[in-house]
Amino acid sequence: MCVGSALADGARGFYRVAADPAIALDSIEVKMIDCRRQFGWSLVLCWLAGAALAGPASAAYTVSPPADGGALTGTVTFKGAAPAIPEITTTKNQDVCGAQVPDPKATVVNPKNHGVEWVVVSITGISQGKAPDDKYALLNKGCAFHPHVLAAMVGKTFVLENGDPVLHNTHIRIGNRTLLNDALSFHVGDPMYHPIEDQRVLSRPGELDVNCDAHEWMNGHIQVEDNPYFAVTDENGAFKITDIPPGSYTVQVWHENLGEQTQSVTIPAKGAATANFEYPAK
Numbered sequence: 272m273c274v275g276s277a278l279a280d281g282a283r284g285f286y287r288v289a290a291d292p293a294i295a296l297d298s299i300e301v302k303m304i305d306c307r308r309q310f311g312w313s314l315v316l317c318w319l320a321g322a323a324l325a326g327p328a329s330a331a332y333t334v335s336p337p338a339d340g341g342a343l344t345g346t347v348t349f350k351g352a353a354p355a356i357p358e359i360t361t362t363k364n365q366d367v368c369g370a371q372v373p374d375p376k377a378t379v380v381n382p383k384n385h386g387v388e389w390v391v392v393s394i395t396g397i398s399q400g401k402a403p404d405d406k407y408a409l410l411n412k413g414c415a416f417h418p419h420v421l422a423a424m425v426g427k428t429f430v431l432e433n434g435d436p437v438l439h440n441t442h443i444r445i446g447n448r449t450l451l452n453d454a455l456s457f458h459v460g461d462p463m464y465h466p467i468e469d470q471r472v473l474s475r476p477g478e479l480d481v482n483c484d485a486h487e488w489m490n491g492h493i494q495v496e497d498n499p500y501f502a503v504t505d506e507n508g509a510f511k512i513t514d515i516p517p518g519s520y521t522v523q524v525w526h527e528n529l530g531e532q533t534q535s536v537t538i539p540a541k542g543a544a545t546a547n548f549e550y551p552a553k
């Protein structure tokens with residue numbers, strides 16, 4: 272039970288609900304387990320060693336924009352007819368959320384061109400290149416998360432906003448662990464409101480699940496990447512990634528329901544390459 276969920280919808284102000292304090296030590300815990308397996312050290316020694324090793328979980332990425340960078344474009348399509356998107360009957364705040372909403376867990380396929388929306392496309396194994404954005408925002412609006420799938424650079428700032436005149440409680444997990452659990456008061460006309468900025472959510476690469484404790488149907492995903500060469504497909508299943516250092520790479524696509532695929536690609540200097548993906552019907 273978090274403090275925020277006990278607030279009335281009309282409440283104003285800014286609330287922050289502390290997540291499990293053990294989460295901040297997560298990277299230390301992992302290193303400590305590795306340490307004990309490898310060396311059989313005592314708990315105390317391993318704890319000290321783990322604390323000394325604790326830091327950014329991913330290899331460092333260096334900003335060094337390429338002068339002769341190329342681009343990668345493509346589309347992600349679905350083989351077969353576009354699946355229907357079920358409607359969910361809402362249970363709360365129907366004046367804001369609507370009586371029914373499209374199931375956010377559904378696979379979104381464009382019936383005209385079979386393009387799959389909300390696919391994360393990423394180029395793996397790039398350790399230096401263009402500068403990433405510093406902030407990555409997730410908006411609660413219409414009792415849905417916007418964007419539904421957020422791709423973000425590791426180590427940067429996560430920004431959480433509420434665009435609705437109702438209380439939301441955004442809960443972000445990696446596996447079963449809570450990374451953030453924040454009640455978001457609404458801000459329509461409230462000069463005291465400001466978005467929540469968090470440094471913990473993007474602290475390591477991985478797939479994060481996003482839910483709202485106030486509206487159980489709300490669902491989204493965050494993919495934290497270790498380099499800034501990523502994109503999320505649009506409503507036509509299209510993507511474009513720019514300023515890529517010339518070379519040969521593996522391109523990976525990820526969709527919450529359709530899974531992963533990879534492809535090899537060669538990016539020419541100051542040129543463009545194409546990588547198209549197709550998911551089989553499930």
Ligand SMILES: [Cu+2]
Binds near residue numbers: 438483484485
């Ligand atoms: Cu909500």
